[in-house]
Amino acid sequence: MRGNNYLIINKLKDLGLEISFEERTDFIGFKVKPLVIVYPQGEDDVINIVRLAREFRISIVPWGAGTSLTGAVSCDGCILLDMRRMNKILEINTIDWYVRVQPGVVLDDLNKELSKYGFFFPPDPASHYMCTVGIIATDAGGMRALKYGTVKDWVLALRVVLPTGEVIKVGEPLKKNRTGYDLVHLFVGSEGTLGIITEAWLRIIPLPKRKVQTLIVYLDDMETLAKFVYEVRRRGIMPELMEYMDPYAINAVNQAFNSGLKVADGGLVIIMIEEDLIDELLNIRINGLNIVTINEEGARRIYELRSRAGEAIKAVYGSFYSEDITVPISRLAEAIIRLKELGDKYRKPMPILAHIGDGNMHPHILYKPGEEELAQRMYYEVARIAIELGGTISGEHGIGLQKRELLYEQYLVRNNIKTLEVMKNIKRLFDPNDIMNPNKYIY
Ligand SMILES: Cc1cc2nc3c(=O)[nH]c(=O)nc-3n(C[C@H](O)[C@H](O)[C@H](O)COP(=O)(O)OP(=O)(O)OC[C@H]3O[C@@H](n4cnc5c(N)ncnc54)[C@H](O)[C@@H]3O)c2cc1C
Missing domain, CATH: 3.30.43.10 (Uridine Diphospho-n-acetylenolpyruvylglucosamine Reductase, domain 2)
Known part of the structure; x- marks a missing residue:
């Protein structure tokens, strides 16, 4: 030393x-x-x-x-x-509808406490049972992002320790506040590169009063997936959650949790939707669809299984890189075909989980020891599909170490390098000595 x-x-x-x-x-x-x-x-x-x-x-x-x-x-x-250790819930305000928390609170613990007051904090990354309120720094999305948006839609104010050791408070715990540049949302998704969040005021809302029903849509093939999503969109149906698992992912879940889910050739979509919208959904007539409604216990179980599908893939298939591409929903069909072609080219299974209603897909690039380079190549090729289709290399997981070059590539293709320069200048302004999570994200 x-x-x-x-x-x-x-x-x-x-x-x-x-x-x-x-x-x-x-x-x-x-x-x-x-x-x-x-x-x-x-x-x-x-x-x-x-x-x-x-x-x-x-x-x-x-x-x-x-x-x-x-x-x-x-x-x-x-x-x-x-x-x-900074895991205190400091205040729950049921009049102004916010919760003041330290960043180390586990998300599920936060919602458990809020539920005692009839409230909840909607963003639910599938890691909700493990991750902390530090998800502010990743702007995590999740399964209900379809209806409720990502973390950025729920952060009102923050206390942040800057890399100089000074402390600032940005934002106010108010629904409306139009004073100065929006620094709250500069820190949201900044991945620990601009400062350390020590306290947050998060917007909360009452638990839904209207009954939500869960359905499972079994698909004969993956092409039907895009057709189904397009039809849901065309009809203006707005589910709360619309999650996709392909057959490889379902197999993993079945093996890891002995869940006995049916493995349809095209995988399945889990839908949670307010009861009065169900008929419209059931009216969708496309070949290759089989829609089944499930009871409350089944709904809880399938939500848990979907949440833990990443864990299952890791347990059953071993190491993977998780993609996080998002494409315009109108181009889902092309994305699905190109992902399938890529899997065939490399002759590798590529389990896919997707927040499909957002066009946000997580193909999992599997690799064994010694195959890291190959996996990295595949990883880049998948990301480039998103760039070429007018999408993005990251919908919610962020950039970290793994997507630094891809971030550059995306901005280059979009002829937008100046924006990256502005971001680098922001990093220098906040962190002139480059001590906060260096060499990641914008570097
Ligand atoms: C099984 C599984 C499922 C997942 N599902 C989803 C999903 O559905 N949607 C989604 O968006 N993501 C998902 N993720 C990834 C997601 O990015 C993380 O779960 C979550 O955002 C990170 O939370 P964490 O508390 O573990 O933070 P970490 O992984 O420990 O940190 C993440 C980043 O935040 C920074 N950070 C943490 N705390 C602070 C702080 N107080 N101040 C400043 N910076 C901080 C870290 O430096 C790092 O850059 C999933 C991950 C897993 C393992």
């Missing part, structure tokens, strides 16, 4: 901070090799750590639950800031 490193660790100890030394691996397998892991208990701890990092020019990487699917928490020799 270098002399400075001893000094940093001793200073952290002198500050009375809880620390540990270990290597970690994030959910998807990226290595995290910090110099030290620090567990701040509150904002003052974060300020002290940042000041120290600034003095010694050592990088800081915030860690929520490490469920990033892009290498966003990977690091080598950094101070890893494990935010999970």
Whole structure:
């Protein structure tokens, strides 16, 4: 260990901070090799750590639950800031409809507490049972994004410790607030590169009163998927959730959780929809569709299975890279055909989960040890399909380490490099010493 490193660790100890030394691996397998892991208990701890990092020019990487699917928490020799001790729900305001929280609260814990008051925080990434409110930093989407949008639609205000050690509050816990540049949404999705979120005011709403019914749509082939989605859109039907699992993903779920789901050749779509819209949905007549309604217990079960499908794919197929492409919905049919062609070209199964109602697809690129380069090539080819179809390389997971070059490529193809320069200038403005989650995202 270098002399400075001893000094940093001793200073952290002198500050009375809880620390540990270990290597970690994030959910998807990226290595995290910090110099030290620090567990701040509150904002003052974060300020002290940042000041120290600034003095010694050592990088800081915030860690929520490490469920990033892009290498966003990977690091080598950094101070890893494990935010999970900052997990207090500070205020639930049922008149102004917000909750004030620390960032380390697990999403499901937050919703469990809110439900006691008849409220909820709608964004539900499938990792809801693991991930933290740190999802503000990824602008996570999720299964109900179709109806409720992504995290950005639910953040009212933030306290942030800047890389200088100063603290700012951006936004107000108000439904309307038109004062100054929208810095709240600059921090949303900034992946820990601009500062550390220490407190958040999140919009909440009452739990839905209207009954929501769950249906499963079995598909004879994948081509029918796009036809079905187009028809739902054409008819102006607005489900709350519309999730797709292909046969490989269903097989994984069946094996991992002994769930006995029917494996239709084209996979299945889970739909949650307000009861009065069901008839319109059932009226859709397309060859190759079989729509089945399920009861409340079945609905809970299928939601859980879909949430844990990523875990199942990992358990059954091993290592994977998770794509996160989003295409204009009008081009879903082309995207599906091109993904199928790519799978055939590489002769590899490519389990697909998709927030299909948003045009957001997660093909999983499977690989064994030694196949990383091949997997990387496939990963790029999938992402390029999205770019070519007028879509985007990331709908919700973000950029992290894995999509840095692809981000550049997308902006280049769209003749928009100037925008990237503006982003780089923003990073320099906030973090002149480049200590906050460096070499990721915009670099
Ligand atoms: C099984 C599974 C299913 C998933 N499903 C979805 C899905 O449906 N939709 C979706 O959008 N995503 C999904 N994801 C990926 C998603 O990005 C993460 O689950 C979530 O956004 C990350 O939460 P986390 O608490 O684990 O944060 P981490 O992975 O620990 O961190 C993510 C990023 O946020 C930064 N960060 C964390 N806390 C802070 C903070 N306090 N201040 C500043 N920066 C911070 C980190 O530095 C990092 O850049 C899934 C992941 C898994 C494993």
